Ligand SMILES: Nc1ncnc2c1ncn2[C@@H]1O[C@H](COP(=O)(O)OP(=O)(O)O)[C@@H](O)[C@H]1O
């Protein structure tokens with residue numbers, strides 16, 4: 001997506017002027033245009049006590065409107081990256097910037113304000129069990145200080161986008177797992193944050209329901225939000241044809257742009273149809 005429209009990197013442009021062909025690019029390029037960078041990790045390590053390595057010297061950047069998958073086995077550091085991004089953890093070493101802001105500059109009491117810009121979806125949904133679908137989403141907007149009137153005005157759109165229009169009066173226990181996860185996505189996206197994180201969002205769902213959730217995240221991404229998804233479902237991730245960052249024991253071992261760059265972009269329905277075909 002953004003990849004093809006970015007200006008050529010200076011040294012490549014230089015080589016092209018000299019008539020040499022640039023080498024084929026196997027991994028994602030370093031980001032040079034800071035205005036386009038939403039997330040930047042530079043030499044980030046997180047040690048949990050002696051011997052407990054969460055992340056080791058991770059360097060990567062995510063551009064505006066990218067959809068990126070973090071993959072790797074359990075314990076490889078995916079959730080550590082997510083928790084660092086919402087400043088639930090602080091790095092032992094290195095620097096993390098989100099939208100140009102160094103997270104270490106954010107005072108503890110300002111962290112809740114920072115988090116309003118980052119939507120988060122978890123594997124186990126984390127809905128409020130005693131509130132309806134409507135109230136679960138409304139509550140998320142309320143805590144950002146949105147006035148009631150505005151919440152009433154924006155909620156129908158979010159319910160429609162997430163396919164929950166007929167479920168607004170239901171409580172979480174009256175919903176399927178897939179529907180509960182839709183509520184969680186709706187809640188994370190309600191305030192239209194520029195960055196959305198999803199940590200194993202399909203970990204508790206069957207393959208068909210997982211496709212629906214992936215489609216929803218893809219739709220949100222296409223509407224302009226940067227999306228980072230952690231998953232250990234490698235087959236699903238491959239089928240998504242997006243950038244993949246692979247972790248092993250806290251280290252980035254692969255950072256690969258998708259093979260789709262340059263090809264025509266799929267719309268959300270086309271993606272869903274293809275995922276269904278390729279999953280059966
Ligand atoms: N609270 C913690 N205390 C000690 N070690 C932890 C803690 N959280 C994670 N770790 C360790 O950090 C590594 C990465 O964990 P995590 O980021 O949760 O991996 P993933 O999400 O890929 O399964 C693992 O080895 C894990 O045991």
Ligand SMILES: [Mg+2]
Pocket residue numbers: 078079080199
């Ligand atoms: Mg995890």
